[in-house]
Amino acid sequence: MKPSVILYKTLPDDLLQRLEDHFTVTQVKNLHPETVEQHAEAFAHAVGLLGSSEKVDVALLEKMPVLRATSTVSVGYDNFDVDALNARNILLMHTPTVLTETVADTLMTLVLSTARRVVEVAERVKAGEWTKSIGPDWFGVDVHHKTLGIVGMGRIGMALAQRAHFGFNMPILYHARRRHEAAETRFNARYCDLDTLLQEADFVCLILPLTDETRHLFGAEQFKKMKSSAIFINAGRGPVVDESALIAALQQGEIHAAGLDVFEKEPLPVDSPLLSLPNVVALPHIGSATHETRYNMAATAVDNLIDALNGKVDKNCVNPQVV
Ligand SMILES: NC(=O)C1=CN([C@@H]2O[C@H](COP(=O)(O)OP(=O)(O)OC[C@H]3O[C@@H](n4cnc5c(N)ncnc54)[C@H](OP(=O)(O)O)[C@@H]3O)[C@@H](O)[C@H]2O)C=CC1
Numbered sequence: 001m002k003p004s005v006i007l008y009k010t011l012p013d014d015l016l017q018r019l020e021d022h023f024t025v026t027q028v029k030n031l032h033p034e035t036v037e038q039h040a041e042a043f044a045h046a047v048g049l050l051g052s053s054e055k056v057d058v059a060l061l062e063k064m065p066v067l068r069a070t071s072t073v074s075v076g077y078d079n080f081d082v083d084a085l086n087a088r089n090i091l092l093m094h095t096p097t098v099l100t101e102t103v104a105d106t107l108m109t110l111v112l113s114t115a116r117r118v119v120e121v122a123e124r125v126k127a128g129e130w131t132k133s134i135g136p137d138w139f140g141v142d143v144h145h146k147t148l149g150i151v152g153m154g155r156i157g158m159a160l161a162q163r164a165h166f167g168f169n170m171p172i173l174y175h176a177r178r179r180h181e182a183a184e185t186r187f188n189a190r191y192c193d194l195d196t197l198l199q200e201a202d203f204v205c206l207i208l209p210l211t212d213e214t215r216h217l218f219g220a221e222q223f224k225k226m227k228s229s230a231i232f233i234n235a236g237r238g239p240v241v242d243e244s245a246l247i248a249a250l251q252q253g254e255i256h257a258a259g260l261d262v263f264e265k266e267p268l269p270v271d272s273p274l275l276s277l278p279n280v281v282a283l284p285h286i287g288s289a290t291h292e293t294r295y296n297m298a299a300t301a302v303d304n305l306i307d308a309l310n311g312k313v314d315k316n317c318v319n320p321q322v323v
């Protein structure tokens with residue numbers, strides 16, 4: 001008999017087939033308690049779990065007594081209780097690398113669209129406001145040769161630095177927990193503490209994971225330190241930023257504009273003050289959302305689960321020490 005797994009995401013047909021070649025698959029719509037209750041038997045016997053975005057916590061793990069591996073279709077894993085997984089020796093697999101370039105493209109899109117006010121002026125054209133030659137009230141600011149501050153010089157931070165250095169001649173400042181020699185030699189990036197980066201950067205780009213250390217790393221104090229002409233970008237995780245402090249900084253003109261792919265609450269509530277600010281570009285968490293990359297992420301997650309349940313954890317494993 002094949003081992004049983006729970007799938008809580010829709011997969012392309014060929015990838016579902018690949019999963020079914022190895023496992024008996026029970027597909028569910030989410031991991032809410034009522035869904036788990038409905039499929040209690042399947043959860044009780046599952047050794048694997050594959051999907052994205054849902055919370056995997058102690059309460060869920062209690063319903064899965066024989067679980068051996070989880071596989072998330074994402075690089076971020078802040079929705080998992082990693083300590084609880086470790087305590088039970090359950091592997092956690094994720095999908096770094098395959099999405100890196102696409103997410104860096106999204107960050108660069110946010111840089112360009114906020115600086116050049118692309119969304120705002122395109123809306124004005126659609127509203128019939130382009131009735132004569134445009135004047136300075138439609139102008140944006142330059143991106144090329146401006147200083148880019150990257151907070152989180154990991155895989156995606158490096159790919160952003162590559163675009164900014166070679167494509168836009170931007171001097172690069174970065175902050176991370178440690179220095180990255182490759183960033184310094186390849187992109188002439190300068191390591192600095194967070195305060196220095198905030199004071200000197202024209203664009204402050206966050207691409208950090210959400211952890212106990214990064215939660216609300218950005219609040220009123222950080223926005224006050226930024227230039228009033230600075231543009232703030234976040235494509236890491238929403239709760240890294242105190243969103244009410246960001247809204248206040250934008251409303252009071254402490255910073256110039258913001259480009260956001262992630263929010264404290266997702267989907268972003270329709271009554272969020274962010275949506276009525278013309279200098280905010282708000283995207284629906286599309287960092288990796290291209291057909292090619294989402295397919296590659298799903299394929300990686302399927303292979304990760306097959307590998308993990310076969311004891312092969314030489315890549316894409318968050319907690320290999322539990323083997
Ligand atoms: N919007 C979207 O759709 C997407 C969002 N993401 C988010 O982006 C995050 C980063 O992805 P990726 O680049 O692959 O991850 P990496 O692990 O490669 O990079 C993370 C970076 O964050 C830095 N960092 C972590 N904690 C701190 C801290 N307390 N202070 C300062 N720096 C810190 C790390 O520092 P150091 O190098 O010193 O260890 C590292 O440079 C993901 O975890 C995810 O949350 C990812 C993909 C898509």
Ligand SMILES: O=CC(=O)O
Pocket residue numbers: 073074075076077099287288
């Ligand atoms: O937010 C997306 C991810 O892959 O993490």
